[in-house]
Amino acid sequence: MLPEVLEALKPSEGQVVADGTFGAGGYTAGILATGAKVLAFDRDPTAIAAGKERFEGEERLTLIERPFDSIAEEAAEHAPDGLDGAVFDLGVSSMQIDQSARGFSFQKDGPLDMRMGDGVSAEEAIAELTQDELKTILWQYGEERRAGLLAAAIVRERAKAPITTTAQLAALAGPQRAKDKIHPATRMFQAIRIFVNDELGQLVRALMGAEEALKDGGRLVVVTFHSLEDRITKKFLTIASAGDGGGSRHMPVIERPDPSFTLETRKALAASEDEAAQNPRARSAKLRAATRTSAAPTEWTKERLRSLGAPSLVFSDLQARWSQH
Numbered sequence: 001m002l003p004e005v006l007e008a009l010k011p012s013e014g015q016v017v018a019d020g021t022f023g024a025g026g027y028t029a030g031i032l033a034t035g036a037k038v039l040a041f042d043r044d045p046t047a048i049a050a051g052k053e054r055f056e057g058e059e060r061l062t063l064i065e066r067p068f069d070s071i072a073e074e075a076a077e078h079a080p081d082g083l084d085g086a087v088f089d090l091g092v093s094s095m096q097i098d099q100s101a102r103g104f105s106f107q108k109d110g111p112l113d114m115r116m117g118d119g120v121s122a123e124e125a126i127a128e129l130t131q132d133e134l135k136t137i138l139w140q141y142g143e144e145r146r147a148g149l150l151a152a153a154i155v156r157e158r159a160k161a162p163i164t165t166t167a168q169l170a171a172l173a174g175p176q177r178a179k180d181k182i183h184p185a186t187r188m189f190q191a192i193r194i195f196v197n198d199e200l201g202q203l204v205r206a207l208m209g210a211e212e213a214l215k216d217g218g219r220l221v222v223v224t225f226h227s228l229e230d231r232i233t234k235k236f237l238t239i240a241s242a243g244d245g246g247g248s249r250h251m252p253v254i255e256r257p258d259p260s261f262t263l264e265t266r267k268a269l270a271a272s273e274d275e276a277a278q279n280p281r282a283r284s285a286k287l288r289a290a291t292r293t294s295a296a297p298t299e300w301t302k303e304r305l306r307s308l309g310a311p312s313l314v315f316s317d318l319q320a321r322w323s324q325h
């Protein structure tokens with residue numbers, strides 16, 4: 001969604017923009033072409049190494065091999081006057097999915113890894129988590145209706161032999177039948193990948209970090225690929241821009257007196273028909289954008305988000321314990 005991202009970010013010469021998800025550098029190249037400087041993050045060392053080669057000698061680019069929840073800290077160092085923009089193009093890159101050795105894909109057999117950067121592998125998680133913990137992960141991060149059944153199948157299987165490959169794990173979900181729109185292992189793989197990389201915790205902290213790091217008038221652009229990411233982003237922007245996103249009988253809207261963002265997209269933008277036709281992944285992409293106001297960041301947003309926005313697992317001891325390994 002590069003054209004839509006650039007339209008929303010509006011980068012220009014002399015500005016400093018963070019690309020939270022450098023990947024193959026497509027967005028970074030588009031931003032650099034406007035004359036802006038880029039602070040680009042990727043937690044994947046291979047993405048950063050390829051980027052150093054591709055952009056060798058580019059003085060307006062700073063490549064940072066760190067998770068993007070460090071955005072406020074890095075911006076304080078590299079852009080002390082604040083960022084003019086920040087973009088997050090969430091999820092895994094096609095480079096990562098296509099390499100079977102990274103273990104992201106159930107379509108190709110490979111070691112059960114799924115790490116974007118360092119940390120604990122999916123193999124270790126699958127070997128050590130309890131059946132209840134597995135069930136919670138599959139339910140909350142995969143919205144998998146068969147969470148209980150699959151957690152039990154994993155525990156039964158690993159009692160016989162260690163689960164070390166993507167094919168072994170995928171087989172537990174059963175074969176794809178003609179009536180299945182998606183492969184039955186899709187949600188299980190999504191859930192474990194999100195858990196292993198603490199993807200939703202990263203997102204929550206990055207949104208809070210962007211609130212801190214963007215200057216007055218700075219643009220925030222987030223491209224999501226599944227409903228959990230989109231819900232958190234939407235909730236955050238609703239909370240930060242006006243109220244708490246409540247409004248039900250159980251959860252009245254609470255207006256924030258000093259909104260830190262103004263919404264640029266009330267409804268998320270989708271990829272163009274052309275892009276969706278060429279790139280299947282783009283079909284589920286949703287872009288949301290907002291502009292930072294001059295209001296100071298507050299703990300208020302964080303507290304409302306915690307109580308309303310994300311699956312409870314994001315804030316749990318279980319997730320914290322495993323992401324600190």
Ligand SMILES: C[S@@+](CC[C@H](N)C(=O)[O-])C[C@H]1O[C@@H](n2cnc3c(N)ncnc32)[C@H](O)[C@@H]1O
Pocket residue numbers: 020021022023024025026027028041042043044047066067068069089090091092093094116199202
């Ligand atoms: C969808 S790709 C980005 C593609 C990029 N926009 C481009 O034009 O090539 C996502 C990238 O973000 C990285 N990534 C995902 N989550 C991250 C995080 N929390 N911190 C840093 N990098 C992350 C992944 O390693 C991957 O390389």
